[in-house]
Amino acid sequence: MAVETASLVDVAYENLLARITSFQVKAGAPLSEVKISKELNISRTPIREALQRLEKEGLVQRTEASRFTVAQISIKEVNDACDLLEILDTYIFTKASRTLSEEDAAELRRSVTQMSDASDANDRTAWTEADRNFHQILNRVAGNELVADTVRETRRRVQRFWIRSTVGQFDRLHTCTVEHGQLVDAIINKDVAAIGPAVTEHISHLRENVVSLLTTVALLTGDDQA
Missing domain, CATH: 1.10.10.10 (Winged helix-like DNA-binding domain superfamily/Winged helix DNA-binding domain)
Structure with a gap:
């Protein structure tokens, strides 16, 4: 039952x-x-x-x-959420890179492979699950539950709309998968100088796609998304 x-x-x-x-x-x-x-x-x-x-x-x-x-989600809220994600993801990824084990590194590689397979199949559900696993691994390794909880809730709110923005836009899943691969390379290589810029680029694309979606909806419906 x-x-x-x-x-x-x-x-x-x-x-x-x-x-x-x-x-x-x-x-x-x-x-x-x-x-x-x-x-x-x-x-x-x-x-x-x-x-x-x-x-x-x-x-x-x-x-x-x-x-x-x-609930209302405005362009300002998206920008605020993305600003926060950029800061916290950089912190988590940098912290995780310092203590990442070979097993953790292999798990990260697998998650990106799963994203790539899901992207090729245009399977947004499978892609989202692989992305969730990716962040769970890094949150666990970084070991800061307070930050992990904050970033998890923030990402959920924005990413739901990002996933919707990929409908009919096959290149977006592919581009995002490539960015995850670049992040994994930087994290595994403990290249702290590369992690920040890679996160910034990744989050900027998330921001652009969600803001574009909300702007389009506002134009079509007459709703104010500012």
Whole structure:
């Protein structure tokens, strides 16, 4: 029964995530558990758990009346988040490079290979999983849980929209994979001087793609994303 519930939570989560990141529902729009339950033919408990997961990722927020609505994400928030990611990723990668074992290095190489395979197959889900593994390895090796938690939550909020921006843009996954490979080379070689610029380039592309997506949506819908 628990397995079935977990599976239904995943179904509800993926459905709602797709609606939000494809802007099928606007920022501020209410997310009724009853309505969604009827639409998906799923009981309210999995729907509620899916909404709570999205709330943790910053894509959904709760009103004073404890009702769920779609969270606003502005261009300023994207820029603020990317500024923070640039600082914290540089810190994590630099710290991890000092104590990286051969086994950790091999895991990082495998994660980039998995990204490359997923990019070739245009499999965004598999690519995202490989990217998650990449950052989990480095967060673990760096050993600062407070920083890891902060960067994890910040990345989730922005990256969901970045993944959406890759739809029909096959080169974006490939470019991002190449950048991860360059980062791994710098980290494994303990080339601290190369880590900062590589992170800056990587985050700048993330920033550009998400801002471009939000700007396009604003032009099409008339919403102010400033």
